[in-house]
Amino acid sequence: MTAIDDIPVTDVSTTTVRAACPHDCPDTCAMLVTVTDGKATGVRGDPDHPFTRGGLCVKVNNYQDKVYHPDRLLHPLRRTGPKGSGRFEEITWDEALDEITTRFRATIAENGPESIMPVSYLGTQGILNGLNVGDPFFNKLGATISERTYCDSGACTAYTMTIGATAGVDPESLVHSRYIIIWACNMVSTNLHLWPFVAEAQRRGAKVVVIDPMRHRTAKRADWHIPIRPGTDGALALAMMHVIINEGLTDEAYIRDHTVGYAELVERVQEHTPEWAAEQTGIPAEDIRTLAREYATSEPSMIRIGVAIERHAGGGQTVRSIACLPALVGAWRKVGGGLLQLPLWAFPVNWGAHMHPELQTPGTRVVNQYLLGRALNGEMELDPPINALMVYNSNPLVVCPEQDKMAAGLAREDLFTVVSDHVLTDTARYADIVLPATTQLEHHDIMFSWGHFYVTLNTPAVEPMGEAISNTELFRRLAARMGFTEPCFTRTDEDMMAEAFDWDAPAMAGITMESLRETGWARLNLPSPDEYAPHAEGNFPTPSGKTEFRSSIAEAAGNFVVPLFRQGCEEFQPGGVVDPLPHYIPPRETADSGYRLNLISPKSHAYVNSSAGDQDKQKRVQGEQSVIMHPQDAEERGVVTGQYVRVFNDRGQYLALVEVSDEIAPGVVLSPMGAWRKNAKDQATVNAVNPFAFADLGNAPTFSDTRVEVEAV
Ligand SMILES: Nc1nc2c(c(=O)[nH]1)N[C@H]1C(S)=C(S)[C@@H](COP(=O)(O)OP(=O)(O)OC[C@H]3O[C@@H](n4cnc5c(=O)[nH]c(N)nc54)[C@H](O)[C@@H]3O)O[C@H]1N2
Ligand SMILES: Nc1nc2c(c(=O)[nH]1)N[C@H]1C(S)=C(S)[C@@H](COP(=O)(O)OP(=O)(O)OC[C@H]3O[C@@H](n4cnc5c(=O)[nH]c(N)nc54)[C@H](O)[C@@H]3O)O[C@H]1N2
Ligand code: SF4
Ligand SMILES: [Mo]
Numbered sequence: 001m002t003a004i005d006d007i008p009v010t011d012v013s014t015t016t017v018r019a020a021c022p023h024d025c026p027d028t029c030a031m032l033v034t035v036t037d038g039k040a041t042g043v044r045g046d047p048d049h050p051f052t053r054g055g056l057c058v059k060v061n062n063y064q065d066k067v068y069h070p071d072r073l074l075h076p077l078r079r080t081g082p083k084g085s086g087r088f089e090e091i092t093w094d095e096a097l098d099e100i101t102t103r104f105r106a107t108i109a110e111n112g113p114e115s116i117m118p119v120s121y122l123g124t125q126g127i128l129n130g131l132n133v134g135d136p137f138f139n140k141l142g143a144t145i146s147e148r149t150y151c152d153s154g155a156c157t158a159y160t161m162t163i164g165a166t167a168g169v170d171p172e173s174l175v176h177s178r179y180i181i182i183w184a185c186n187m188v189s190t191n192l193h194l195w196p197f198v199a200e201a202q203r204r205g206a207k208v209v210v211i212d213p214m215r216h217r218t219a220k221r222a223d224w225h226i227p228i229r230p231g232t233d234g235a236l237a238l239a240m241m242h243v244i245i246n247e248g249l250t251d252e253a254y255i256r257d258h259t260v261g262y263a264e265l266v267e268r269v270q271e272h273t274p275e276w277a278a279e280q281t282g283i284p285a286e287d288i289r290t291l292a293r294e295y296a297t298s299e300p301s302m303i304r305i306g307v308a309i310e311r312h313a314g315g316g317q318t319v320r321s322i323a324c325l326p327a328l329v330g331a332w333r334k335v336g337g338g339l340l341q342l343p344l345w346a347f348p349v350n351w352g353a354h355m356h357p358e359l360q361t362p363g364t365r366v367v368n369q370y371l372l373g374r375a376l377n378g379e380m381e382l383d384p385p386i387n388a389l390m391v392y393n394s395n396p397l398v399v400c401p402e403q404d405k406m407a408a409g410l411a412r413e414d415l416f417t418v419v420s421d422h423v424l425t426d427t428a429r430y431a432d433i434v435l436p437a438t439t440q441l442e443h444h445d446i447m448f449s450w451g452h453f454y455v456t457l458n459t460p461a462v463e464p465m466g467e468a469i470s471n472t473e474l475f476r477r478l479a480a481r482m483g484f485t486e487p488c489f490t491r492t493d494e495d496m497m498a499e500a501f502d503w504d505a506p507a508m509a510g511i512t513m514e515s516l517r518e519t520g521w522a523r524l525n526l527p528s529p530d531e532y533a534p535h536a537e538g539n540f541p542t543p544s545g546k547t548e549f550r551s552s553i554a555e556a557a558g559n560f561v562v563p564l565f566r567q568g569c570e571e572f573q574p575g576g577v578v579d580p581l582p583h584y585i586p587p588r589e590t591a592d593s594g595y596r597l598n599l600i601s602p603k604s605h606a607y608v609n610s611s612a613g614d615q616d617k618q619k620r621v622q623g624e625q626s627v628i629m630h631p632q633d634a635e636e637r638g639v640v641t642g643q644y645v646r647v648f649n650d651r652g653q654y655l656a657l658v659e660v661s662d663e664i665a666p667g668v669v670l671s672p673m674g675a676w677r678k679n680a681k682d683q684a685t686v687n688a689v690n691p692f693a694f695a696d697l698g699n700a701p702t703f704s705d706t707r708v709e710v711e712a713v
Contacts, residue, residue: 013037017461018046018520021060022129022440023608024122024151026451027193029056030521031063033441033461040064040441040462049521050172051452057192059608062617066439067465069615071423073436074466083411086429093467093477096433101481103416104141104388111384113142114365119372121148123393123421123611126445126458127500128493129471132354134392135567136488137475139359144386145567147368147699150399152342153565154310154700158319159341160562161551161697163327164541167346169302169338171452172529175200176336179298181291182210183322184233185306188217189605191451194304195221201336207294211236213600214628214670215663226291227665230598230704231312231587232281236288237321238584239277242269243292244328250296251330258538259327261550261581268581280586282665296329300337308602312705314585316559316697320551321582327547332535346524347448347455348505354496355567356488366566369394370701371692373402376409392420392437392471397427398610398676401690401701404652407677420474423614426677436468443470444493446500446516453524455501455508457516472496554580559697578697585696587705595649595707597633597669601686607674614676625675625685627656629710633667634660639712644681647671649708652688655681658710669710673703 014036021029030046043063047054056063076096081087091099107115118138124130131148138146159165174180174197187195195218202208202223210219211226211233219225228236244250245266255262274285274292281288295301303325309318323339331337367375367382374380376389389410397406410417410430419431428434442465445458464470469477472493479489491499501508509525516522526532538545543552553560558578587598606622607613627647629639639645641660646653647669656671664670671686693702 017459018457019043019440019461020445020447020456020458021056022124022126022445022458023060023611024125025608026191026449027051028125028447028449028451028454028456029060029193030454030456031056035461038462040067046520049454051193051454053193053196055193058606058621059612059618063441065615065617066422066612067441067462069423071614072465073421073423073434074468075436076467077434079432083413083430084407086424088434096435097477097481099433100418100478104482107387107416111387114144115384115386116141116143116388116390117367117375117386118143118146119369119389119391119394119396120146121150121369121394121399124440124445126440126447127349127354128445128496129443130393132351132567133471134390134475135354136356136359137479137484139356139567140484140486141482142361142364145360145364145366147366147561147566149368149561149565149699150370150701152307152310153562153698154315154695155305155307155319155341155698156562156564157560157698158316159323161548161553162320162323162542163339163547165345166534166541167343167453168534169336169340170526170529170532171340171343172197173336173532174198174302175204176334176530177201177300177302178206179295179301180206180208181295181303182208182218182222183303183305184212184309185304186212186216186218186602187304188221190306190603194451207298209291213665213668226283226287229280229282229665230600230668231314233309234314234318234321234584235272235277235280236283237318237325238269238272238582239274239288240292240295240325241265241321241328242272243274243289244296245269247293249293250328254327254330254333258535258540259547259549260544261548264581265324265549268583272584280584295325300334301329301331302336302338302340304340308704310695310700311703313588313695313702315695315700315702317583317585324547324549324582333533334536335531335533337533338535342450343453344448344450346453346507346526348502348507349448350499350502351564353499357567359486360567368699369396370400372396372400373405373409374692376412376415377405379405387414388416390418391427392474395421395425395427395610397430398425398613398674398685398687401687401692401703402651403677403684403688420471425610429678435474436466437474438464438468438470442468444497446497453526454521455511455516455524456521549581551580554578561698565698588693588702589691589705589707591707593707595709596667597708597710598667599647599669599671599689599706599708600704601671601673601690604672604674610674610676613674614679619679622672622675623657625654625656625680626659626671627710628659628661628664628670630664630666630668631660631662633669634658637710637712639710644713645710646713647689647708647710649689649706651691652684653682654684654686654688655713669708
């Protein structure tokens, strides 16, 4: 590996600082920042990092422009105009912190601490400044607990029920796969650095299959694109099992030694014939047979599921079925065979030290974040109602469903809202107090990854802009003002990094803070990707130690939310009786609603969720809020490429620029998420029409289970 000193410098005042891309993206790229005279002048991917391989993506390769963006928030602000108007005055940090704590104290005295709700997600994925940075503070305060199940909570629940919290296949092992199914994942846009490993496998003769309603960038590079109706993947997986079992394509020895519930599974899948699945999915029965046979007979075969697999009524059971497939055919036996979901579970993150769940008051109310619209507008009849909101690391007005309800809620005069961010986001425009946050180039952090096996250290490259502070510092200041004295509230960033991982865990052997300062990143202490077959001998971290076709967790407790998504408490839903065998739950919204088009809203190519949604370069690449529709559907509605249409249902509407394309399945329309309301034609974006409804497991969202109609305007 190149030592930092060997990287050529152009003049004496230029240095290179090792950093990490902060974004909520599986790739967690190792980033090198060029700093000239104290100013960051460029970022690039570390060429020595086996996963980053020298490249950053279109979302981040001008990250310095985010740091020096003319709209960067440099000082705390207080609202001077009506909510949403974006009119503010500059105030001092002292004034801002005084006002926040005075208002928090007042609402606690009057309505109790549950009248305060934090809203945060993954604006940064750093262990210090990310998901859990405010948890100790709000736990101590006794605030409403914010359940954060936007992303993969349903899939994680189903996955752990079936094969346990295992990291699964090393993404780098995909070069050894002979058959790769990329299922509900637009890898080239959302997991770009995994693609070279797939492409290498393809060069070595692997067949790459993409199952997706859209023939997107990734599907175009595949050997076979299978268009599917959104939310019907569970039917396809069950029918694949039907074929595999009935045609004798199973690995009998693997099933005998490393699974439970096989006999019941055999019985269960009998009704799920390819003909039945063809009706549900729109995929010809013969194609389903071919897929099942090829998958079962290519060794090793591999499935990469994207987060979008869970976003419909039956998202959980879909992942249950898919997670059964590798054991059925013994794919786990070989390097490059099995399932790839979230390698996150390989990292011994010391979650407790960041969440401090012991500071929670037992029985504290829990509100799921994507019910925020109805929580704020009174529809949930919360007692006490939410009177104070603190948003950091998130832009709920763009990423939450029921956008109009949220906007109405945020406009409430009696709601006190604090937002910490880099720029004045759609949400921040509604704040009473806005706080300036540092970017990744201005603060310390340390990263896990949900897409590879490397720990990455982020060293600040430049001084904070203006009066911006890190999230860690923000909560230190707030805790001090509130008089909280627990040691966790005075930890320095250095202390927090020392607590980031269980450094004594086997996976961390050979990795220390000192070594990371030297190298910037390190591979977890796991076998090499050329040798690693984690479940060749079973050893699944489930209660039985086996792949559980019949889930003992479902039998015992039903639905639950994985602790990561709810601040440390594993919450079983009483009475939530879940069938312990995988089964099919069709999409909830149907054409019977009168809305005939199935809307999906996956990720934008150039934004990371709503981040970068207001940056010039990214806006140029992404264009405005669009909707892609099939020629047949467009013709029926008299719509052509380049015109604006109204996309609507009972929940709301937005205007979008149409792109007519046969790349989308008929009956499906696609609007990428992430565009800001402020930049949209009608001040509304795709989440104006999405439902708040949960999927079957893990309280997952149902963004792909939405019906709309489209009309020319
Ligand atoms: N460019 C970019 N990259 C990102 C992000 C971003 O916003 N932009 N966000 C990051 C985050 S937070 C996440 S969670 C990941 C997510 O990344 P992915 O897992 O790739 O998820 P999506 O892009 O939402 O959707 C992937 C594909 O699923 C398809 N799809 C939607 N519904 C269904 C369905 O029911 N069945 C099937 N088979 N396919 C369906 C969509 O057409 C889309 O092509 O990306 C990360 N990376
Ligand atoms: N329709 C639809 N909706 C979706 C999805 C979808 O596929 N379709 N995907 C869902 C998924 S998978 C996800 S993960 C969520 C994402 O939801 P969010 O995590 O809320 O994503 P962002 O919109 O990017 O908001 C992150 C905000 O944090 C800010 N930020 C970044 N770093 C810092 C920092 O250090 N400090 C502070 N204070 N702020 C910071 C950013 O500037 C940005 O405004 O969206 C969900 N919503
Ligand atoms: S957003 Fe993802 S792909 Fe892009 S630089 Fe960051 S980690 Fe890498
Ligand atoms: Mo996500």
